[in-house]
Amino acid sequence: xxxxxxxxxxxxxxxxxxxxxxxxxxxxxxxxxxxxxxxxxxxxxxxxxxxxxxxxxxxxxxxxxxxxxxxxxxxxxxxxxxxxxxxxxxxxxxxxxxxxxxxxxxxxxxxxxxxxxxxxxxxxxxxxxxxxxxxxxxxxxxxxxxxxxxxxxxxxxxxxxxxxxxxxxxxxxxxxxxxxxxxxxxxxxxxxxxxxxxxxxxxxxxxxxxxxxxxxxxxxxxxxxxxxxxxxxxxxxxxxxxxxxxxxxxxxxxxxxxxxxxxxxxxxxxxxxxxxxxxxxxxxxxxxxxxxxxxxxxxxxxxxxxxxxxxxxxxxxxxxxxxxxxxxxxxxxxxxxxxxxxxxxxxxxxxxxxxxxxxxxxxxxxxxxxxxxxxxxxxxxxxxxxxxxxxxxxxxxxxxxxxxxxxxxxxxxxxxxxxxxxxxxxxxxxxxxxxxxxxxxxxxxxxxxxxxxxxxxxxxxxxxxxxxxxxxxxxxxxxxxxxxxxxx
Amino acid sequence: xxxxxxxxxxxxxxxxxxxxxxxxxxxxxxxxxxxxxxxxxxxxxxxxxxxxxxxxxxxxxxxxxxxxxxxxxxxxxxxxxxxxxxxxxxxxxxxxxxxxxxxxxxxxxxxxxxxxxxxxxxxxxxxxxxxxxxxxxxxxxxxxxxxxxxxxxxxxxxxxxxxxxxxxxxxxxxxxxxxxxxxxxxxxxxxxxxxxxxxxxxxxxxxxxxxxxxxxxxxxxxxxxxxxxxxxxxxxxxxxxxxxxxxxxxxxxxxxxxxxxxxxxxxxxxxxxxxxxxxxxxxxxxxxxxxxxxxxxx
Numbered sequence: 001x002x003x004x005x006x007x008x009x010x011x012x013x014x015x016x017x018x019x020x021x022x023x024x025x026x027x028x029x030x031x032x033x034x035x036x037x038x039x040x041x042x043x044x045x046x047x048x049x050x051x052x053x054x055x056x057x058x059x060x061x062x063x064x065x066x067x068x069x070x071x072x073x074x075x076x077x078x079x080x081x082x083x084x085x086x087x088x089x090x091x092x093x094x095x096x097x098x099x100x101x102x103x104x105x106x107x108x109x110x111x112x113x114x115x116x117x118x119x120x121x122x123x124x125x126x127x128x129x130x131x132x133x134x135x136x137x138x139x140x141x142x143x144x145x146x147x148x149x150x151x152x153x154x155x156x157x158x159x160x161x162x163x164x165x166x167x168x169x170x171x172x173x174x175x176x177x178x179x180x181x182x183x184x185x186x187x188x189x190x191x192x193x194x195x196x197x198x199x200x201x202x203x204x205x206x207x208x209x210x211x212x213x214x215x216x217x218x219x220x221x222x223x224x225x226x227x228x229x230x231x232x233x234x235x236x237x238x239x240x241x242x243x244x245x246x247x248x249x250x251x252x253x254x255x256x257x258x259x260x261x262x263x264x265x266x267x268x269x270x271x272x273x274x275x276x277x278x279x280x281x282x283x284x285x286x287x288x289x290x291x292x293x294x295x296x297x298x299x300x301x302x303x304x305x306x307x308x309x310x311x312x313x314x315x316x317x318x319x320x321x322x323x324x325x326x327x328x329x330x331x332x333x334x335x336x337x338x339x340x341x342x343x344x345x346x347x348x349x350x351x352x353x354x355x356x357x358x359x360x361x362x363x364x365x366x367x368x369x370x371x372x373x374x375x376x377x378x379x380x381x382x383x384x385x386x387x388x389x390x391x392x393x394x395x396x397x398x399x400x401x402x403x404x405x406x407x408x409x410x411x412x413x414x415x416x417x418x419x420x421x422x423x424x425x426x427x428x429x430x431x432x433x434x435x436x437x438x439x440x441x442x443x444x445x446x447x448x449x450x451x452x453x454x455x456x457x458x459x460x461x462x463x464x465x466x467x468x469x470x471x472x473x474x475x476x477x478x479x480x481x482x483x484x485x486x487x488x
Numbered sequence: 489x490x491x492x493x494x495x496x497x498x499x500x501x502x503x504x505x506x507x508x509x510x511x512x513x514x515x516x517x518x519x520x521x522x523x524x525x526x527x528x529x530x531x532x533x534x535x536x537x538x539x540x541x542x543x544x545x546x547x548x549x550x551x552x553x554x555x556x557x558x559x560x561x562x563x564x565x566x567x568x569x570x571x572x573x574x575x576x577x578x579x580x581x582x583x584x585x586x587x588x589x590x591x592x593x594x595x596x597x598x599x600x601x602x603x604x605x606x607x608x609x610x611x612x613x614x615x616x617x618x619x620x621x622x623x624x625x626x627x628x629x630x631x632x633x634x635x636x637x638x639x640x641x642x643x644x645x646x647x648x649x650x651x652x653x654x655x656x657x658x659x660x661x662x663x664x665x666x667x668x669x670x671x672x673x674x675x676x677x678x679x680x681x682x683x684x685x686x687x688x689x690x691x692x693x694x695x696x697x698x699x700x701x702x703x704x705x706x707x708x709x710x711x712x713x714x715x716x717x718x719x720x721x722x723x724x725x726x727x728x729x730x731x732x733x734x735x736x737x738x739x740x741x742x743x744x745x746x747x748x749x750x751x752x753x754x755x756x757x758x759x760x761x762x763x764x765x766x767x768x769x770x771x772x773x774x775x776x777x778x779x780x781x782x783x784x785x786x
Contacts, residue, residue, distance in 0.1 A: 198720050200540050200547070200587040208722075237589035239720055243526055263722040267734065274727060274734065274753055276760045283723035291547070291717065297771050300546040300572055301717075302764035376756050423721050425739055 024066055034136035035064040042356040046326050049212045049294055052353055053117070056139075056146040058098075065094035067131060068138050075128035076140060081472030082115075082181070084108040086125060086140055093143060102151035102158045105144065110184030110227070111177065111471065113152060113219045116145025118210060119468045120347045152222050162231075163190035168485045171196065171253040173240045173426065176204020177467045178259035178458030180227060181474030182481075187231045189482050194253075196238040201290065204261055205467070208290040209282070211320050213327065214350075217289075241426035246433070246454070255453045255481045258441060259474065262459035263423040267416055268312065272370030277304050277378035281313070281321045281417035288324050306413030308332040310381045312367055313417035314344040316466075319351065321415045322359050334360040336367060336409065338386050338399040362409065364388070366399065370414055381409045419464045426460075438463060447477030455481055504584035508561050513643040514636065516568045517611050518577040519553070524588050525560035527552065533622035534596030534711065534743050538719040539564065539576070540587035546572045549716045549738070552591060553614040554621075554647075562588075565614030565643070570765045571772040592719045593742045597709060598622045602683035603629040605676055606648075607669050607697050609689025610636060613644045615711050619686050624651040631655070631682075633672045635689075639663035670696045677704055684709065687746060691758065695751040708746035712737045712754060715761065729753050 038054040045052055056064065068090040076086045085108055092101035105112050121141035129137030151158045168191045172179045175197040183193045201207050203220040228234060240246060240260065249256050265280035267273050279287075284303065287293040291301035309325030311318050314337035326333040335354070337344060340363045344351060355361075364386045371380040385405035388397035422439040434442045434450040440463055441456040443449050449456050457473025459465055511519045527537060536551045554563035568577045579585070596619050604623050608616035613634045620630045630652035636642040639662040648654050655672045656664030665672055670693070676682065677700065685708040687697040694710045701708040714726040714737050721739035728737050729750035735741060 198589065199718060200589070208718075237587050239589055239592065242590065242592055243530075261722075263720070264736075265722070265724045267724070274729060274757065276757060280724040283717060283725045286717055286723050292544070296764065297768050299544045300768065302761045302768070304760070423739075425720055 026069060029066055029069060030131075032063060032067045034067065034139055035060045035142075037139070037142050042353075042358075045213065046357040047329070049327055051216050052213050053142075053145075055149060056142050058146075058150075061093055061143055061146040062096060064139050064143060065090045068094065069130060071130055075130065076125040076138075079125045079128040081124065081468050082109050082475050084125075084144070089147060090138065090140070090143055093147065098147065098150050099154065099157040101147045102154070103160065105147050106151060106158060107160075109144075109471070110181045110475070111223050112144050112148035113223055114148075114177070114206060114215060115468055115471065116141055116143075116148050117215050117219070119144075120466060122348050124468065152226070155226070163188060165192070166190040166485065168192065168254045169194070169252070170255045170257065170481060170485075171249045172257045172259065173246075173249075174198075174204055174258070174260040174458070174460075175202040175224070175234060176259060176261050176458060176470065177206060178470035178474040178477075179204065179257070180224065180232075181471040182257045182259065182457070182478045183232045183474075184227050184230065185475055185478030186481065187227070189478070191482070191485070192233075193231070194233045194235060196240055196244075197234060197236045198239040198260070199290065200236050202234050202236060208286045209317065209320070210467075211285065211289055211324050213323065214320065239425070241429045246426060246430040250451075250453060253453075254485055255455065257447070257474075257477055257481060258426065258449075258454065258456040258460055259458040259470070260423065260426055260460050262420040262464045264421045265416070266419050266421055268367060268418060270367055270369050272372055272378075273416070275370055275372040275376050275378050277306065277372075277412055278370055278414045278416065279304075281311070281317045281415050282420065284321055284415045285317070285324065288328070294324075294328060303328065304413055306330050306411065308334075308411040309413045309415065310334050310336050310409055310411040311415040311417055312336045312381075313419075314339065314346060315417065315419070315464075316346045316350055317464075318415075318417035319346045319354055321417050323350075323354055323357060325413065325415065326357055326359060330413070332360060332411075333358075334362060334409065334411070336362045336365050336381065336383065338364065338366040339388065339396065340364060343396045364399065365409075366401065367414075368406065371408065378412055378414055379410070381411055381414055383407060383409060420459075422460060422463070445476070446480040447473060448480060453484065455484075504586060505588045506584045507579050507581050508559065509581055510579070513565065513614075514641045517614075517641075517643055518566050518568065519614075520564045520566065520576070520579060521556070521559075521561045522564060522585055522588070523560055524562045524590075527588065527590050528555040528560050528562050529557045531555050531562065531591040531618075532595035533598065533618040535591035535593050536719075536742060537562070537564070537588050537590035538592060538716065539585055541572070541575055541579075542586045545575070545586075547587075547717055547719070548572055549592070549713070549719055549742075551615040551618070551711070553617050553644075563614075565611060567611040571768040574769075574772065589719065592738060594740070596622060596686070596743055598626055599628055599684045600626060601628060603631065603681050605673065605682045605685045606630055606632045607673050607685065607687040607689070607693075608632065608634045608644070608648075609669055609687075609693035610641065611643070612687075612689030612693070612711070613642075613648075615688040616686060617644050617647055619688075620648055620651045623686075631676055633657065633669045633676065635659075635669040635672075635693075668696070669693065670700055673697055674700055677701065677706060682706055685746075686710075691751055691755045694746060694749075698746040698749070698751070702747050709743050710746035710749060711743045712741055712749065714754060714757060728757075 089104040126137040172195040287303040292299040293303035309330040311322040369382040386399035389400040392398040447455040458470035635657035726737040731748040
């Protein structure tokens with residue numbers, strides 16, 4: 001990768017630090033304890049939408065980076081869905097060469113400021129970290145976030161040479177994590193990329209789904225701007241399947257990458273689900289995040305602010321919704337989950353933050369009915385207690401109802417966060433495209449569909465998954481598309 | 489092909505949707521013809537767009553009442569009832585709407601031949617217009633019954649007259665026939681020969697039309713207008729009950745078999761944000777009064 005920063009200066013600096021860092025013995029490295037992420041005070045933040053984690057300082061980052069043992073065969077890299085060369089960028093931090101760390105990281109990962117905030121590192125890279133065997137793993141996620149934030153503030157030092165244009169045109173459907181990653185990788189390879197976004201703002205789930213306090217919208221905006229400066233074109237308010245068909249895109253572009261997300265919320269199919277005060281997590285979060293309903297009436301879109309909010313589900317979306325409810329002013333914000341804390345799919349950090357903020361948890365409980373008053377407003381959630389039975393197909397023990405255990409949780413807002421199905425808006429207008437039995441697009445591990453030149457990734461292929469898995473799909477699909485275009 | 493005004497935001501250029509013309513159709517209904525080239529070219533009867541005036545504004549669904557592909561414009565017919573719609577009708581030619589996405593929703597299920605009765609109430613008459621256009625184009629005989637409180641509230645009469653017979657009803661008898669559209673519909677249906685009814689208007693009106701056609705067994709299509717956010721099926725806020733099954737009006741509709749729609753639920757859910765709408769409106773009126781915002785232009 002060409003080095004735009006004064007090469008000599010950079011090498012000198014690096015050499016200086018290398019001398020220092022190579023002098024640190026493994027024993028000395030092992031003595032350094034994991035640095036804690038500075039956080040906003042829990043009581044103050046339970047009422048605010050600003051970001052919880054404040055980020056490492058340069059000093060904290062360098063100290064933390066020195067904890068990395070620079071394994072010859074780094075297991076952390078294998079744990080990363082986008083295969084970031086983790087020890088390399090961490091060593092640059094330890095050496096104090098942040099420009100090199102940034103170039104290394106951005107070369108591997110198109111959206112590091114986002115993954116550094118929302119990736120479940122504890123189950124991916126950090127779980128593999130050798131230091132985790134005895135004590136705490138290296139805080140890879142916090143270091144990634146530190147480098148990404150530094151890179152944005154020092155953009156001119158991170159610039160790489162523009163690639164040779166290939167003259168190939170690619171359409172990307174959806175500007176969520178899969179779409180943006182693919183777009184970023186494809187422009188790096190010299191292709192011309194146009195991203196189509198159905199909503200009025202780019203970012204997909206990063207702007208409508210993940211709340212401000214976890215991922216500030218400014219960060220998404222900055223990452224999107226960085227991609228646009230690299231040459232990615234983004235057109236908002238274009239709904240593929242309606243504004244243009246997939247066939248039209250196939251005719252106009254050399255390849256199409258479909259990454260339009262899962263996007264059709266599931267409901268529980270219990271009585272009372274159409275009462276006023278019942279939301280899908282998608283609607284609740286979209287109102288608050290994309291439409292800024294937490295600023296109502298300064299922003300025009302309202303949301304029903306519950307005094308007692310019950311959120312059904314145990315994933316990250318449920319955690320986002322319940323913490324949002326708390327911040328909107330609910331005196332009681334509760335998670336209602338049919339298994340136990342151990343089985344919750346949500347990230348450990350999110351559960352920890354929620355507990356700090358006073359979120360209540362009802363485990364081993366499943367709703368059977370939503371109760372309402374005579375004006376059809378929600379008044380409560382009738383539930384049944386459960387016990388864990390035999391493990392199901394997913395390996396988790398499945399909940400079994402306890403007869404006669406019905407009880408009522410009083411609440412005025414119910415948010416259903418039990419997952420989503422594939423949105424048929426696009427696929428139904430293209431019958432040739434092969435789907436699986438759940439209505440998701442059938443694509444192989446490299447993102448190839450049954451139609452030549454059509455690739456897919458993210459939630460439209462996987463069903464509801466994570467940001468980083470979608471990004472992994474975007475990155476792999478970009479490589480597949482590049483190979484496909486070179487052959488053609 | 490992009491036309492009209494552009495907004496530059498960082499590296500992005502956003503095509504703004506310029507207002508070409510504005511016409512007051514009734515005391516609170518305004519027609520805006522705005523630039524939306526692609527939508528003008530491909531829209532079909534029954535489809536709608538989601539409109540967001542600018543930063544901080546709500547996303548609201550509006551039916552495409554008409555389109556001129558040559559001019560690259562679509563017609564939006566807006567009833568000013570809350571802050572969002574009042575701000576939209578305050579726009580003048582040369583102003584622009586920031587975001588319009590579409591065309592959304594499934595096109596109208598148009599009968600292929602025979603005779604159709606189109607019933608429009610209030611601003612719903614603007615939704616009936618493209619349906620009547622589509623039917624007329626297929627060679628279906630169209631009878632339209634349109635209504636309003638009094639003469640000044642009747643809209644789209646002239647446009648519908650080009651497509652077939654029109655019966656106008658006013659509540660006070662100031663124009664056309666005195667009474668509700670349902671009374672006129674009863675008479676037309678009693679005479680026989682109607683293959684399908686298309687009814688669009690306020691919920692009580694659609695419910696009343698369905699009450700007339702159901703016993704007669706005449707297929708009736710209604711267009712529902714629940715609260716929407718994204719318009720692509722993502723949020724589920726627009727859920728309605730059809731034949732006791734939950735449907736999303738934005739992707740499964742907005743038109744459904746009227747005999748199967750739960751109108752009580754629709755009516756009830758439309759009231760979800762009444763308190764917030766009033767708060768928003770009161771604030772808006774106050775800021776207009778003290779001159780913080782531009783008052784409604786005529």
